[in-house]
Amino acid sequence: MSHKLITRVVRDPSDGFRFLPHLETEPPDLLVSFDVMGGDRIRARMSGTAVRALRGTEHKADLRAAPDEVHGAAARLCARWKERFVHFQPVDDRGRALLERRHPYATAADLSAEPEDELRGIVVDLARSGESLLFDTLLRGDDVRTEMFRTYLRSALSQTGLRVRFDSDLHLPWPMLCCTPEDATAPAPTLDAVFARFLGHRHQIEHTGDAYAWIGPPHSVPQRPFVSLNHDVSVGRATRADDVAKALAQGTECTVRTTYEELVHDFGKPDLDEQFMYFWCHGQFVGNEPEPQVLVIKLTDGTPFDGLTVRELRARHRHSRFRPLVLLNACHAGVSGASTDRAFLGRMLIEHGAQGVLGPQISMPQAFAAEFALEFVTRYLRGEATAGAITHDLAQYFAAQYRNPLGFAYGLHSGMDARLERMSGGEV
Structure with missing residues (x-):
């Protein structure tokens, strides 16, 4: 006579392997790597369907540029955006500030009413610097291999329309870099033609640098997405910040945090499980020489929260379900030199579970930052597009409709293929 045997599992023999494989996705159309080697050499590699495969060899070159030189040029580019664009002040024929146009590019997101010739001249200047950083600094050199790689x-x-990944030990403002004009001898280009030179306008872009950054259990799709608003309530009162908060709460389970203690308490939870985290607050660079200064953010109580805090709180929860996309809309108007590590906070978030971190590469005007966040949050929470597609679309949208290039100054650290998963028929 047959009997049904009762089975009881007392040990998981696959422990340590059960979280594999990682979340897989389609490879990027173009993968460009810049590895810092011994002796401060930079080795460049390139592959993908967007570049021709070579018989019996690969796209590779050891570059002449040194990492410090490249970082210095990147810091200069970010500073130029702040000085030439964000802080632009029109003057009259006698050099006196036009008070009726007080810093017009910083106080409004929509620049369509501003003089286009004036705007085009500034954007042309920024595009020239972005092209020079990529081709005249990072990829300079007249040896055959460098010339071929550059070409x-x-x-x-x-x-x-490519999906481009810059896998690099050098963290540069990739979307703010530029292609060469199609015809450098042509008459003065239109503003749209200048916008189209920026890599952030042309392609979806992400920066990566780590390998196997996260392994964790399968992620179930909740009935309503779990999101959070982490903010300084005093920031951006005259902007659309309240509209962003309403968009975050629409059809979601939204946690609001305004203090360091709330943030630390929740980051220390092993079961912290949010699909999207939004930070709207101030940021600044702190640190002591000779170490690079790193970004810290501050909520309403002003207590600094940084990447090391993330590590302290999340290191013990390595295999948790913490997998958010993070929109780090924190202004950092302080240090902009080569000795700053702009990516450290983002790296720590990704190392400890975040799918990706989207944030400004420069000190971003609050008026534009709130408009960008409202558009991004609204589109991402629909679950219809990836973070990379939305960021790229917004860069083009703000350039075309608002005549504003600041969308190019938002960069994705990983997360190009991150998408909010929603249950079919869920509330939006």
């Missing part, structure tokens, strides 16, 4: 990369980036 193939220039050709690949001249396409449009």
Whole structure:
């Protein structure tokens, strides 16, 4: 006579392997790597369907530029955006500030009513600096390998609509870099033609640098997405910040945090499980020489929260379900030199579970930051598009409709393929 045997599992023999594989996705159309080697050498590699495969060899070159030199040029580019664009002040024929146009590019997101010739001249200047950083600083050199690499990369980036990954030990403001004009001898280009030179306008872009950054259990789709608003309530009162808060709470389970203690308490939870985290607050760079200064953020109580705090709180929860996309809308108007590590907070968030971190590469005017956040949050919470697609679309949208290039100054650290999963029929 047959009997049903009762089975009881007393040990998981696959422990340590059960979280594999990682979340997989389609490879990018273009993968460009910049590895810092011994002796401060930079080795460049390139692959993907957007660049021609070579018989019996690969796209590779050891570059002449040194990391400190490249970081210094990147800091200069970010500073130029602040000085030439964000802080732009029109003057009259006698050099006196026009009070009726007080810092017009910083106080409004929509620049369509501003003089286009004036705006075009400034954006042309920024585009020239972005092109020079990529091709004249990072990829400079007259040896055959560097020349070939530069030529193939220039050709690949001249396409449009690619998914581009810069896997690099050098953290640069990739969307703010530029392609070469199609015809450098042509008459003065239109503003739209100048916008189209920026990599952030042409392609979806993400920066990566780590390997196997996260392994964790499968992620179930909740009935309503879990999101959070982490903010300084005094920031951006004259902007659309309240509309962003309403968008975050629409059809979600939204946690609001305004203090360091609330943030630390929840980051220390092993079961912290949010699909999207939004930070709207001030930021600044702190640190002591010779170590690079790193970004810290502050909520309403002003207590600094940084990447090391993330590590302290999340290191013991390595295999948790913490997998948010993070929109780090924190202004950092302080240090902009080569000795700053702009990516450290983002790296720590990703190392401890975040799918990606989206944030400004420069000191972002609050008026534009709130408009960008409202558009991004609204679109991302629909679950219809990836973070990379939305960021790229917004860069083009703000350039076309608002005549504003600040969308190019938002960069994705990983997360190009992150998408909010929603249950079918869920409330939006």
